Amino acid sequence: MRKKEEVKIQSERILSQSILCKTLSGVACPLLTITENVSSYLKYSEELKIQQLLPPVLKKQLKQKYQKVRKLIKQCQESKGKVQKLLYAAFQEEIKCFYEYNEEAFLTVDASFKNFGDRLTQYIKDHASKKAVVITSRVHPGESQASFMLDGSLSFLLSDSELAQELRRHFVFKIVPMLNCDGVIYGNYRCSLLGCDLNRKWLSPNKFLHPPVYFSKQLIKHVHQERKCVLFCDMHGHSRKQNAFFYGCTYKNFEYEGRIKNAQLRVIPLLCCHKNPTFAFNECRFRIEKMKESTARVVIFREFNIMNSFTLECSFFGKEVAVPRPAGFGPDDGEVETKLVHLSMEDKIELGSQMVQVLENYLPSEQSKLNILSGKVLDIFYEEFIKFVPAWILRREEERK
Numbered sequence: 327m328r329k330k331e332e333v334k335i336q337s338e339r340i341l342s343q344s345i346l347c348k349t350l351s352g353v354a355c356p357l358l359t360i361t362e363n364v365s366s367y368l369k370y371s372e373e374l375k376i377q378q379l380l381p382p383v384l385k386k387q388l389k390q391k392y393q394k395v396r397k398l399i400k401q402c403q404e405s406k407g408k409v410q411k412l413l414y415a416a417f418q419e420e421i422k423c424f425y426e427y428n429e430e431a432f433l434t435v436d437a438s439f440k441n442f443g444d445r446l447t448q449y450i451k452d453h454a455s456k457k458a459v460v461i462t463s464r465v466h467p468g469e470s471q472a473s474f475m476l477d478g479s480l481s482f483l484l485s486d487s488e489l490a491q492e493l494r495r496h497f498v499f500k501i502v503p504m505l506n507c508d509g510v511i512y513g514n515y516r517c518s519l520l521g522c523d524l525n526r527k528w529l530s531p532n533k534f535l536h537p538p539v540y541f542s543k544q545l546i547k548h549v550h551q552e553r554k555c556v557l558f559c560d561m562h563g564h565s566r567k568q569n570a571f572f573y574g575c576t577y578k579n580f581e582y583e584g585r586i587k588n589a590q591l592r593v594i595p596l597l598c599c600h601k602n603p604t605f606a607f608n609e610c611r612f613r614i615e616k617m618k619e620s621t622a623r624v625v626i627f628r629e630f631n632i633m634n635s636f637t638l639e640c641s642f643f644g645k646e647v648a649v650p651r652p653a654g655f656g657p658d659d660g661e662v663e664t665k666l667v668h669l670s671m672e673d674k675i676e677l678g679s680q681m682v683q684v685l686e687n688y689l690p691s692e693q694s695k696l697n698i699l700s701g702k703v704l705d706i707f708y709e710e711f712i713k714f715v716p717a718w719i720l721r722r723e724e725e726r727k
C-alpha cells in the first residue's frame with residue numbers, strides 16, 4: 327500500500343476536481359479531469375469562457391491581428407530548413423495576439439484570469455495534441471453497478487501502470503462520476519428530484535431543471551470541438567439481461583463509407599469482449615430506437631457526430647460462465663454448459679478497468695493496427711450484411727406478389 331502523501335503528490339499531477347454545476351437541491355455535481363500535467367490544464371470556468379470569447383475574436387479581430395502570423399506561415403512554406411523554427415515563432419505570435427485581445431476581457435470578468443496568456447501558452451504546449459474521453463455514470467441512481475465500474479476505470483487511470491501513464495499522455499479524461507446526485511441522496515431508483523428520467527432529457531436539457539445534463543452536454547460539445555472526443559461512455563445497470571454489454575448507434579447510410587463507420591464503431595465493444603468474456607458481444611445492440619432518441623448516447627452521436635458513443639450496461643444479476651458438466655451423470659458427461667454466476671463487486675470493478683484499457687488501441691502509435699482491425703471488423707460485418715440482404719430482398723419480392 328502506498329503512503330497517503332505519495333498518492334496525494336501523484337494525484338495532484340494527474341487529477342483535478344472541479345464542480346460541473348449545482349443540482350436542483352443545491353448539491354455540487356463533481357467533474358474530474360485526469361491527464362498528464364493536469365496543473366496546466368485550464369479550469370472548467372476558463373474553458374467555457376474561451377468557448378464564448380473565441381467566435382467574436384475570430385470574426386472581428388482576426389484579420390489585423392493575424393497578419394503577422396500569416397506572413398510567418400507564408401515564409402515557412404517558402405523556406406527550406408528553417409521551417410520548424412518559423413512555425414514555432416508563428417505559434418508564439420498567435421498566442422500573443424490571442425492574449426493581447428483577450429486579457430482585458432478576461433480580467434474584467436474574473437480576477438482569477440490573471441496571467442491568463444502565460445497559462446494559455448502552457449496549456450496549449452502541454453495539452454494541444456491530446457484527444458478526449460468522456461465518461462458519465464449514475465444518471466439512474468438505483469444502478470449502483472455503474473459506480474463500481476467507474477471505480478475500476480478511475481483506479482486504472484490513476485495507477486502507475488505503463489499503459490495508464492501512456493493514456494494520460496495522449497488523452498484528457500473528463501469524468502462525471504454521479505450525474506444524478508439528488509436521486510442518489512434521496513434514494514430514487516430512476517428519477518431526478520423533479521421526478522423525471524434525466525436520461526430522456528439530452529435532446530434539449532433545461533439549464534435550470536436538468537443542470538447536470540445541460541452542463542455535461544456543454545462540456546462534451548466543448549471538448550469535442552477543441553480536441554476530438556474518441557469515446558463517450560455512459561455507465562448503467564440492467565435489470566433483465568445477464569453479463570455486461572454496450573448499446574451503440576448506427577449510420578443509416580449503407581454505402582461504403584457508412585459500412586466502414588458502422589464497422590469502426592463496433593471495435594471498442596469487440597475489444598472489450600475479447601479482453602473479458604463477461605462483456606457479451608451478442609448482447610450488444612447498435613441501433614437508434616425511437617424511444618431512445620433523447621438518451622445521452624443517441625444525442626451525443628447525432629448532434630456532435632461522436633462515433634464511439636455508448637451506453638455501458640452491467641447486469642444486476644450475473645454473468646454466464648462455461649463449466650464442464652460433471653462426470654457420472656449421463657451421456658453428455660464432460661460437455662461444456664453455461665451456468666449463471668452472481669457478479670461480484672470485483673467483477674464490476676474489473677469491467678470498468680478493462681473498458682478504459684482497450685483505449686490502448688487508440689493511442690497514436692497504434693493507428694495502423696487500429697485501421698487493420700477496423701478492416702477485419704468490416705469484413706465480418708459485410709459478410710453478415712450480405713447474408714441478411716438476400717433474405718430481405720426475397721421477402722420483399724414475396725410481398726409484391
Ligand SMILES: [Zn+2]
Nearest residue numbers: 466469562563
Ligand atoms: Zn440506466
